[in-house]
Amino acid sequence: MLNCQKDHFNIPDEITYLNCAYMGPMPQQSVAIGQEELQKRLQPFQYSRDDFFAPVEILKKNFADLINCSESDRIVLIPAASYGIANAANNIDFSKKKTILVVGEQFPSNIYSWQKIVEHKGAKLNVISASQNPERRTELWNEAILDAINEDTAVVSIAHIHWADGTLFDLKAIRKKTTEFGALLIIDGTQSVGALPFDVQEIQPDALICASYKWLLGPYGLGLAYYGPAFDKGTPIEDNWINRKDSERFENLVNYQPDYKPMASRYSVGEQSNFIYVPMLNASIQQLGEWQPNRIQEYCKNLVSKYLPEFKDLGCSLSSESAMAFHMFGIRMPEGIDIAALKKQFDQKKVFISIRGNAIRVAPNVYNEEKDMIRLLECMKEAL
Ligand SMILES: Cc1ncc(COP(=O)(O)O)c(C=O)c1O
Numbered sequence: 001m002l003n004c005q006k007d008h009f010n011i012p013d014e015i016t017y018l019n020c021a022y023m024g025p026m027p028q029q030s031v032a033i034g035q036e037e038l039q040k041r042l043q044p045f046q047y048s049r050d051d052f053f054a055p056v057e058i059l060k061k062n063f064a065d066l067i068n069c070s071e072s073d074r075i076v077l078i079p080a081a082s083y084g085i086a087n088a089a090n091n092i093d094f095s096k097k098k099t100i101l102v103v104g105e106q107f108p109s110n111i112y113s114w115q116k117i118v119e120h121k122g123a124k125l126n127v128i129s130a131s132q133n134p135e136r137r138t139e140l141w142n143e144a145i146l147d148a149i150n151e152d153t154a155v156v157s158i159a160h161i162h163w164a165d166g167t168l169f170d171l172k173a174i175r176k177k178t179t180e181f182g183a184l185l186i187i188d189g190t191q192s193v194g195a196l197p198f199d200v201q202e203i204q205p206d207a208l209i210c211a212s213y214k215w216l217l218g219p220y221g222l223g224l225a226y227y228g229p230a231f232d233k234g235t236p237i238e239d240n241w242i243n244r245k246d247s248e249r250f251e252n253l254v255n256y257q258p259d260y261k262p263m264a265s266r267y268s269v270g271e272q273s274n275f276i277y278v279p280m281l282n283a284s285i286q287q288l289g290e291w292q293p294n295r296i297q298e299y300c301k302n303l304v305s306k307y308l309p310e311f312k313d314l315g316c317s318l319s320s321e322s323a324m325a326f327h328m329f330g331i332r333m334p335e336g337i338d339i340a341a342l343k344k345q346f347d348q349k350k351v352f353i354s355i356r357g358n359a360i361r362v363a364p365n366v367y368n369e370e371k372d373m374i375r376l377l378e379c380m381k382e383a384l
Pocket residue numbers: 021079080081082083107109159163188190191211
């Protein structure tokens with residue numbers, strides 16, 4: 001079992017940081033590597049041709065291992081989740097099947113590209129909203145998604161867990177139904193990959209898109225994506241030299257090359273070699289590989305599950321333990337809670353957490369300790 005890993009971070013003891021879903025703290029070793037790499041930019045003569053390629057290959061391989069993907073050429077570097085979604089959305093045929101299925105209040109970076117497809121390609125957006133039944137919310141929401149997948153569904157584009165309240169979507173069942181109806185499945189893994197196990201071979205998504213600055217503990221501005229064979233012949237949203245075949249041969253670059261590098265490589269962002277961010281993200285992913293997402297999830301479960309009955313005793317509602325992820329979950333406040341007083345408590349006790357309407361989003365990670373949960377409970381008791 002994993003112990004608390006606070007030593008890898010720089011979070012002062014008086015701070016309770018329960019907001020990794022907003023931004024993950026980078027491990028100290030990742031930041032140290034970034035600082036070294038930044039210094040190197042003073043001396044461009046230190047960069048060899050290999051520096052444009054080798055670190056990217058290592059990063060792709062380490063991320064592929066983290067998600068159990070056997071082909072690292074299916075991994076690409078993206079600047080933001082929106083970019084990864086756009087590359088998928090622009091390469092789906094909507095001539096026969098018209099429906100794009102998303103869920104209610106989905107994160108905008110996984111909505112706007114689809115809205116454009118609706119506008120330009122005559123597709124339809126089917127938004128499956130959350131069930132209003134608080135006890136069976138997760139179960140009923142998943143059922144509604146499954147019921148909505150049919151012969152007209154071209155693609156389902158959802159997250160593994162909902163970014164606002166942590167609702168866990170049943171990807172295995174959704175994959176089964178999409179396969180039955182020949183629909184694609186695109187997963188936004190930004191709020192899950194790194195802290196909740198994701199296995200490409202088990203789920204077989206057509207694409208998996210992850211910004212890295214949350215659960216992958218990476219820098220803001222570099223993310224990672226996986227694209228399956230359905231996208232092998234697509235057209236990327238931009239065309240940079242490095243994604244073309246034989247781009248290592250700098251002396252040959254103006255003999256323009258029509259062919260791309262293999263598999264999904266065409267979708268990597270221009271200037272993907274980003275000499276500072278690539279090694280930083282790689283250091284974080286290597287660390288996550290050592291900790292392992294299943295052990296991170298177990299750590300979060302051990303940390304929070306003991307306190308769940310206490311939240312319930314205060315009149316809060318939560319998903320049942322069997323239907324929640326422990327690295328990110330919503331606590332719905334009882335009627336009559338004074339949100340302004342709660343905010344004040346959080347400020348006074350230096351508890352960093354997201355408040356959404358009358359719910360709070362708790363997002364712990366391996367640096368959190370029991371005292372953080374106790375402080376959170378104290379704030380809520382004070383505000384009630
Ligand atoms: C589910 C989800 N996807 C993506 C993002 C980030 O999107 P982008 O990288 O396009 O800024 C967030 C940020 O909160 C998110 O919660």
